[in-house]
Amino acid sequence: xxxxxxxxxxxxxxxxxxxxxxxxxxxxxxxxxxxxxxxxxxxxxxxxxxxxxxxxxxxxxxxxxxxxxxxxxxxxxxxxxxxxxxxxxxxxxxxxxxxxxxxxxxxxxxxxxxxxxxxxxxxxxxxxxxxxxxxxxxxxxxxxxxxxxxxxxxxxxxxxxxxxxxxxxxxxxxxxxxxxxxxxxxxxxxxxxxxxxxxxxxxxxxxxxxxxxxxxxxxxxxxxxxxxxxxxxxxxxxxxxxxxxxxxxxxxxxxxxxxxxxxxxxxxxxxxxxxxxxxxxxxxxxxxxxxxxxxxxxxxxxxxxxxxxxxxxxxxxxxxxxxxxxxxxxxxxxxxxxxxxxxxxxxxxxxxxxxxxxxxxxxxxxxxxxxxxxxxxxxxxxxxxxxxxxxxxxxxxxxxxxxxxxxxxxxxxxxxx
Amino acid sequence: xxxxxxxxxxxxxxxxxxxxxxxxxxxxxxxxxxxxxxxxxxxxxxxxxxxxxxxxxxxxxxxxxxxxxxxxxxxxxxxxxxxxxxxxxxxxxxxxxxxxxxxxxxxxxxxxxxxxxxxxxxxxxxxxxxxxxxxxxxxxxxxxxxxxxxxxxxxxxxxxxxxxxxxxxxxxxxxxxxxxxxxxxxxxxxxxxxxxxxxxxxxxxxxxxxxxxxxxxxxxxxxxxxxxxxxxxxxxxxxxxxxxxxxxxxxxxxxxxxxxxxxxxxxxxxxxxxxxxxxxxxxxxxxxxxxxxxxxxxxxxxxxxxxxxxxxxxxxxxxxxxxxxxxxxxxxxxxxxxxxxxxxxxxxxxxxxxxxxxxxxxxxxxxxxxxxxxxxxxxxxxxxxxxxxxxxxxxxxxxxxxxxxxxxxxxxxxxxx
Numbered sequence: 001x002x003x004x005x006x007x008x009x010x011x012x013x014x015x016x017x018x019x020x021x022x023x024x025x026x027x028x029x030x031x032x033x034x035x036x037x038x039x040x041x042x043x044x045x046x047x048x049x050x051x052x053x054x055x056x057x058x059x060x061x062x063x064x065x066x067x068x069x070x071x072x073x074x075x076x077x078x079x080x081x082x083x084x085x086x087x088x089x090x091x092x093x094x095x096x097x098x099x100x101x102x103x104x105x106x107x108x109x110x111x112x113x114x115x116x117x118x119x120x121x122x123x124x125x126x127x128x129x130x131x132x133x134x135x136x137x138x139x140x141x142x143x144x145x146x147x148x149x150x151x152x153x154x155x156x157x158x159x160x161x162x163x164x165x166x167x168x169x170x171x172x173x174x175x176x177x178x179x180x181x182x183x184x185x186x187x188x189x190x191x192x193x194x195x196x197x198x199x200x201x202x203x204x205x206x207x208x209x210x211x212x213x214x215x216x217x218x219x220x221x222x223x224x225x226x227x228x229x230x231x232x233x234x235x236x237x238x239x240x241x242x243x244x245x246x247x248x249x250x251x252x253x254x255x256x257x258x259x260x261x262x263x264x265x266x267x268x269x270x271x272x273x274x275x276x277x278x279x280x281x282x283x284x285x286x287x288x289x290x291x292x293x294x295x296x297x298x299x300x301x302x303x304x305x306x307x308x309x310x311x312x313x314x315x316x317x318x319x320x321x322x323x324x325x326x327x328x329x330x331x332x333x334x335x336x337x338x339x340x341x342x343x344x345x346x347x348x349x350x351x352x353x354x355x356x357x358x359x360x361x362x363x364x365x366x367x368x369x370x371x372x373x374x375x376x377x378x379x380x381x382x383x384x385x386x387x388x389x390x391x392x393x394x395x396x397x398x399x400x401x402x403x404x405x406x407x408x409x410x411x412x413x414x415x416x417x
Numbered sequence: 418x419x420x421x422x423x424x425x426x427x428x429x430x431x432x433x434x435x436x437x438x439x440x441x442x443x444x445x446x447x448x449x450x451x452x453x454x455x456x457x458x459x460x461x462x463x464x465x466x467x468x469x470x471x472x473x474x475x476x477x478x479x480x481x482x483x484x485x486x487x488x489x490x491x492x493x494x495x496x497x498x499x500x501x502x503x504x505x506x507x508x509x510x511x512x513x514x515x516x517x518x519x520x521x522x523x524x525x526x527x528x529x530x531x532x533x534x535x536x537x538x539x540x541x542x543x544x545x546x547x548x549x550x551x552x553x554x555x556x557x558x559x560x561x562x563x564x565x566x567x568x569x570x571x572x573x574x575x576x577x578x579x580x581x582x583x584x585x586x587x588x589x590x591x592x593x594x595x596x597x598x599x600x601x602x603x604x605x606x607x608x609x610x611x612x613x614x615x616x617x618x619x620x621x622x623x624x625x626x627x628x629x630x631x632x633x634x635x636x637x638x639x640x641x642x643x644x645x646x647x648x649x650x651x652x653x654x655x656x657x658x659x660x661x662x663x664x665x666x667x668x669x670x671x672x673x674x675x676x677x678x679x680x681x682x683x684x685x686x687x688x689x690x691x692x693x694x695x696x697x698x699x700x701x702x703x704x705x706x707x708x709x710x711x712x713x714x715x716x717x718x719x720x721x722x723x724x725x726x727x728x729x730x731x732x733x734x735x736x737x738x739x740x741x742x743x744x745x746x747x748x749x750x751x752x753x754x755x756x757x758x759x760x761x762x763x764x765x766x767x768x769x770x771x772x773x774x775x776x777x778x779x780x781x782x783x784x785x786x787x788x789x790x791x792x793x794x795x796x797x798x799x800x801x802x803x804x805x806x807x808x809x810x811x812x813x814x815x816x817x818x819x820x821x822x823x824x825x826x827x828x829x830x831x832x833x834x
Binding site (some may be wrong): 019121122124127148154156157158160161164166173175176177178180186187188189211212214228235241242243244245246247248249250251253254255280282283284285298328330331333334335336337338339358411414416 | 702
């Protein structure tokens with residue numbers, strides 16, 4: 001596919017994240033406008049509530065865009081999602097007859113504040129990157145036992161905490177928690193000293209299933225509304241002490257950041273790619289009828305307090321072993337009801353190369369090999385004042401489908417009582 | 418405390434679950450009334466929406482009882498909860514001047530259907546029963562390694578799935594899932610053959626905290642709205658294969674049943690009792706300023722299809738090592754935001770004796786010692802058609818604070834594709 005041209009000039013640039021081919025969905029406010037649904041186009045945001053109020057788009061007899069979340073649109077289902085996208089393309093294409101009316105409701109991106117794009121129903125995080133699982137497993141259990149016995153048979157996942165999913169730009173206090181140094185008899189309670197990021201893609205479930213329903217992988221793919229970048233902040237020292245036998249809990253509960261723009265499945269369609277050949281055959285309920293991953297370039301950027309941004313890792317979502325539809329089908333395989341607004345983290349996306357690792361735990365090999373920044377300082381884990389930024393885009397022919405940034409700055413831990 | 422007498426005769430019986438001292442909160446409907454808030458009193462249900470509509474109770478300028486959940490009442494906070502309880506006691510006491518008006522809105526319990534009493538925000542399950550953790554640890558890791566090293570230092574918990582918390586009386590299909598027999602090379606996908614229950618108490622969080630807040634144990638106690646019985650259905654074979662390294666997932670996601678009546682903290686106040694003496698001192702953030710457990714008699718009842726109910730275990734909530742306020746304080750210790758409607762499972766409540774174990778896994782010692790029922794059949798795990806019932810009450814002086822039943826019938830697994 002090539003660039004779809006728009007009458008909004010900035011959307012036709014080869015290096016904008018938001019050409020007409022993309023049209024990602026977010027929630028924005030300004031000094032005068034309450035938070036509401038918006039669509040990114042070039043360096044502008046389209047006020048969907050205003051467009052709807054003027055009947056330029058009609059999805060439902062009740063308004064669905066004058067609210068600070070896209071859940072109402074999701075509830076309308078995939079046919080309505082397709083109608084919305086084609087209508088937006090009509091309105092914003094070079095030959096749109098409605099250019100004058102629409103132009104009144106474009107707001108410069110620089111003038112808006114971005115908010116959480118959805119109300120997160122529940123958050124589940126997976127562990128579906130083979131390089132990541134192998135790296136972490138090697139550090140924790142040795143190279144022979146790196147992958148758990150179940151890993152090649154199912155997308156391992158665990159329930160995370162939805163209440164602390166925050167939008168890019170939200171500052172995050174370093175968490176306190178129980179930490180037990182290897183040479184200590186007992187744990188202490190204090191600030192994490194091994195604060196990490198996890199580079200992930202988040203899939204947003206757009207339609208619901210009932211208790212007992214078990215969608216196929218193909219049906220699961222149809223249920224997905226879109227994708228965001230996701231940083232699954234992780235306190236490795238808290239995690240190491242707490243995670244046996246029931247999994248990560250407070251080590252992950254303090255914050256999960258997502259990028260503000262939901263990139264739709266429709267925008268990503270030209271970039272579908274397959275999961276890798278299987279070492280062991282998957283059970284039939286996990287079979288993929290077509291390519292379910294996407295070719296999305298990803299990078300991790302670190303910006304020290306007052307310093308410059310520096311890329312510390314580059315990888316691609318096409319390296320994952322399990323796709324989001326496989327994860328969703330597995331998630332519902334017991335009959336677990338899924339809801340619109342459920343957020344599924346892909347698991348950390350690490351490539352085969354050392355500089356393609358999606359966590360500092362891997363990049364610094366557990367702190368044994370700190371990375372050196374351009375300013376001469378080193379990092380094993382995140383320092384107070386560091387801003388961690390995830391970035392991603394799919395590269396089309398003369399255009400890119402960008403995700404925008406998923407950024408978060410770490411503030412010092414709050415004092416303990 | 419002794420029995421508070423009511424003009425509703427059935428509430429004055431020594432063996433009703435719902436004397437005036439109790440006043441638990443639920444959601445009910447009838448053939449003519451949509452689901453709404455109700456209060457159990459003796460063998461009647463008080464229609465709170467009607468009582469509110471007639472200005473017999475005024476908690477807020479907007480109605481809060483004409484909805485199918487108690488979340489709006491929770492949002493009003495502990496002072497409103499106290500006002501509500503004292504007003505209900507006034508209206509229902511023997512000497513109430515409003516008896517005639519109130520009597521119009523009492524509906525026989527036998528004529529109502531009960532629904533989920535709250536919208537569950539998120540569900541977290543703990544592992545805070547020492548006998549249970551020791552029993553399970555002994556079976557899985559041997560007696561020397563029964564308790565994980567962290568167990569005596571923190572209430573171990575994991576995030577569960579809120580979307581499948583269901584009210585007592587909801588039938589549950591036996592889940593399908595990945596199962597790997599010990600002697601097989603590979604897993605298969607099929608019905609769980611080791612379907613179990615877990616006898617738990619559920620604490621309902623009634624007030625919210627913001628990201629970064631870290632309530633003390635005393636503050637956490639004030640945040641709790643009330644308690645329900647909770648059956649954390651568990652597919653042990655699915656769990657055994659999936660739970661390493663990130664904890665239980667589909668083994669627990671297919672259903673969690675709760676009793677329909679929220680027994681308030683106020684009703685349980687006379688039954689406070691302490692957690693046991695600590696083998697190792699807890700960190701200060703987990704210190705309890707006063708007794709935080711309750712003396713609640715609990716039993717597990719099994720009813721085979723078409724057969725009679727039989728008690729298969731009796732225990733008490735006072736055997737727990739960690740209280741719900743300790744669990745909540747730990748849950749928020751990283752700064753994790755908590756919300757009204759969060760549900761915290763206590764963990765399986767097992768006593769020291771063999772017949773005081775709160776799961777079939779423990780009662781049958783992993784299937785090695787099946788229990789024999791009165792009808793001559795045996796059980797290692799739950800059979801299709803079995804109804805599993807949890808029951809509980811605190812025993813006062815001439816009255817009881819009952820929880821009603823938490824029941825669920827297991828239907829055969831749905832066929833797999």
